[in-house]
Each structure stands twice: as structure tokens, then as C-alpha cells.
Amino acid sequence: MTDTAPTRTVVIEREMPHPPERIWRALTENSLIQQWLMSNDFQPVVGHHFQFRSTPVPNWNGIIDSQVLVVEPHARLAYSWGTLGMESVVTFTLTPTPEGTHLRMEHSGFPSEESASYKGAKYGWTNFLGNLERVVGGLD
Amino acid sequence: MVLLVKPVNANHLFRALADPTRRAIFEELSRQGEQTVHALTRYAGVSQPAVSKHLTVLKRAKLVRHRHQGRETHYRAQPDALAPMVDWLRHYGAFWRDRFDRLENLLNRMDK
Numbered sequence: 001m002t003d004t005a006p007t008r009t010v011v012i013e014r015e016m017p018h019p020p021e022r023i024w025r026a027l028t029e030n031s032l033i034q035q036w037l038m039s040n041d042f043q044p045v046v047g048h049h050f051q052f053r054s055t056p057v058p059n060w061n062g063i064i065d066s067q068v069l070v071v072e073p074h075a076r077l078a079y080s081w082g083t084l085g086m087e088s089v090v091t092f093t094l095t096p097t098p099e100g101t102h103l104r105m106e107h108s109g110f111p112s113e114e115s116a117s118y119k120g121a122k123y124g125w126t127n128f129l130g131n132l133e134r135v136v137g138g139l140d
Numbered sequence: 141m142v143l144l145v146k147p148v149n150a151n152h153l154f155r156a157l158a159d160p161t162r163r164a165i166f167e168e169l170s171r172q173g174e175q176t177v178h179a180l181t182r183y184a185g186v187s188q189p190a191v192s193k194h195l196t197v198l199k200r201a202k203l204v205r206h207r208h209q210g211r212e213t214h215y216r217a218q219p220d221a222l223a224p225m226v227d228w229l230r231h232y233g234a235f236w237r238d239r240f241d242r243l244e245n246l247l248n249r250m251d252k
Binding site: 025036084 | 150151154225228231232233236237239240242243244245246247250
């Protein structure tokens with residue numbers, strides 16, 4: 001069972017010519033988060049409940065209910081992302097490189113408590129994902 | 141690029157497919173075409189009541205359809221039902237790419 005994230009999750013990976021410390025600030029300081037993501041009352045404390053607020057649209061108040069799940073300074077940050085009763089998880093991973101930082105963001109729609117069980121399952125993701133890829137077609 | 145955080149609700153699909161046995165059943169039906177509950181039970185390696193329960197969840201998510209023939213119930217996959225999940229991936233893919241562009245702009249400004 002290798003990395004099957006690309007189809008069960010949205011993954012963005014970028015090399016950034018900035019040290020992990022600077023990127024960590026942009027991911028964890030309210031005013032900086034607001035400048036690139038959304039207004040928020042985030043705190044880098046595991047268990048902290050907070051909200052992202054964006055412009056309301058018809059049938060949606062623009063609010064994302066979140067809870068901090070992982071805080072490993074300069075290395076890993078994860079929070080839940082709840083909209084309209086749908087719970088997903090956003091995880092940022094920072095890896096230092098000679099040029100700066102490799103930043104990886106994974107947004108997974110599958111409930112996180114399942115991740116332990118699917119790893120042990122005899123059935124792999126590969127075939128399922130093969131099918132899903134056919135359906136997804138030109139995605140990305 | 142202005143991009144709203146348009147909500148896409150694929151919750152029932154993600155839940156239905158979060159279970160490895162259900163994924164296996166859905167995959168088997170997608171690959172082999174229509175199957176009886178008996179055949180699926182042999183394939184999944186769990187009890188028939190367990191398979192029936194999984195099929196009920198898949199049915200609720202519209203991922204499978206069934207028909208009765210004699211004493212057997214036949215199931216087949218409905219891959220079109222995956223569309224909300226595809227929408228979800230497409231939507232958040234675009235959303236995060238846009239936000240990462242903003243993040244890079246911000247980091248460059250912080251640099252100065």
C-alpha cells in the first residue's frame with residue numbers, strides 16, 4: 001500500500017525559498033493566515049476550536065468550523081475542516097531543504113479515524129483508486 | 141482570481157467509502173459487474189449479514205443498485221454516484237492552489 005493520497009485527498013506540494021520558521025508563522029498567526037487564507041480565530045493549541053469565515057453565499061453562511069489536531073512547530077500542523085456537516089482534515093507538512101522548505105498540504109475527505117483500519121486491510125486502495133481515476137478523468 | 145469557498149457536500153460518499161470492506165465490495169462490483177450477495181460474501185470474507193449491512197450503506201449513498209431474482213438479490217455498481225466526490229476534489233484542488241499562490245505572495249512580502 002503505497003501513497004494513494006492523490007485521489008482520496010487534495011494534495012498541494014510546493015518548494016518554497018523560505019525557511020520553515022517563516023512559513024510556520026504564515027500558517028499560525030491570525031493576521032498572516034487572514035492574508036492568504038481567511039479571517040479566523042486560530043490558536044496553535046491542540047484541541048482549540050476555531051472558525052474560518054469567508055463571504056457568505058446562497059445556502060451557506062461562509063463559516064468553516066475547525067479544531068486544531070496537530071501542532072509540531074515548524075514541522076506539522078493539522079486541523080479539522082467542517083462545512084455543512086461534512087468533516088474533513090487539512091494537514092500541512094514542512095520539510096527543510098537546502099533551498100528553503102518543501103511544503104505539503106493534504107486535505108482529506110475521509111474520516112481520520114479510518115486511516116488506521118484501512119492500512120491493515122487486506123484490500124488495497126490501488127484498484128479502487130484505479131476505478132476512481134477513470135471516473136475523475138481529466139481532473140488535474 | 142476570486143474563488144469562493146463553495147461548499148460541496150460529499151459527506152455521505154466519503155462515509156460510505158471510508159470502510160475498507162465497503163470499498164472492496166464497491167470495487168468488486170465495478171470490476172466484475174453484477175454480483176449476488178452470496179458471491180460478494182465469498183469475495184469479502186465476512187459474514188453475509190455483515191455484507192448485507194455494507195450493501196445497505198452503499199445503497200443509501202446510491203453507489204449500488206439491486207434487483208431481486210428468485211431468492212437471490214443481485215447488486216451492481218453505480219459509478220456515477222461518485223460525482224460529488226469528484227466535485228469535492230476538483231473544488232478544493234482549485235481552492236488550495238489559489239490560496240497557495242496567495243501564501244507565496246505573502247511570504248515574499250514578509251521577506252522584505
